[in-house]
Amino acid sequence: MDKISIDKLVVFGNHGVFEAENMLGQKFLVSVVVYTDTRKAGLTDDLACSVNYGDVSRDILKFFQNNTFKLIETVAEKLAQELLLRYDLAEKVDVKIEKPWAPVAIPVDSVSVEISRGWHRAYIATGSNMGDKKAYLDEAVEKLKNHSYCKVVKVSDYITTEPYGGVEQDVFLNGALEIKTLLYPEELLALLNRIEAEAGRERTIHWGPRTLDLDILFYDDCIIDTPALTVPHIDMQNRGFVLIPMAQIAPYHRHPVLGCTVGQLLSRLDGSLS
Structure with a gap:
């Protein structure tokens, strides 16, 4: 540059x-x-x-x-x-x-x-299956927009998806967004956790119901593996509710570990399910 x-x-x-x-x-x-x-x-x-x-x-x-x-x-x-x-x-x-x-x-x-x-580019998956789901997702986007060290670049449409992980619960509303941020990965994670907590998120059941779920999918082209954070998201390639909204906003973003674009990962997942 x-x-x-x-x-x-x-x-x-x-x-x-x-x-x-x-x-x-x-x-x-x-x-x-x-x-x-x-x-x-x-x-x-x-x-x-x-x-x-x-x-x-x-x-x-x-x-x-x-x-x-x-x-x-x-x-x-x-x-x-x-x-x-x-x-x-x-x-x-x-x-x-x-x-x-x-x-x-x-x-x-x-x-x-x-x-x-x-500025760093990050992609975040959003989800909710309790209460006013759309309001929770919209509020999370607004809080990121209003944060001094974040700029929201793109927001996907929201899609309705079935629960993942085998726990019986209501259907989810899922989306994805692209941001630019001055925050380091761990700092961004802390911000997302705070926004989840403000929405009443309780971590009582693994893969259980939640008011708001915010996951870092990508952070630049970084590969991060710490006790607190794994980036790229370790299981995103198996999750249609992540790949579908991600493919809407960033179909050509390449997974730094798997070497495939988001669009290619979605095509592979669709093929495996057909």
């Missing part, structure tokens, strides 16, 4: 662990790389089609003037978030914060923290 760089912008801020640093302030050097597609701007010569590095520089200056943090790790994190949320064309940013003559009691030219942060 194309890059727009700001190198060693000199700013003054009140960031540091020691009280004197917060009171007196000091000089910082800030370097930022914004990853964006500059093709349209290059062809049209229109600044509105790109990220204005002058505006970014002024926003960095305001950020340092209006905030005080103990750690430059926090400075870098919060600045990256602010830039990604402010500039719609920015897909990713690299932020480097240098602190010249840091108070470490030994001679040092500077210390620095450098991070990369960006």
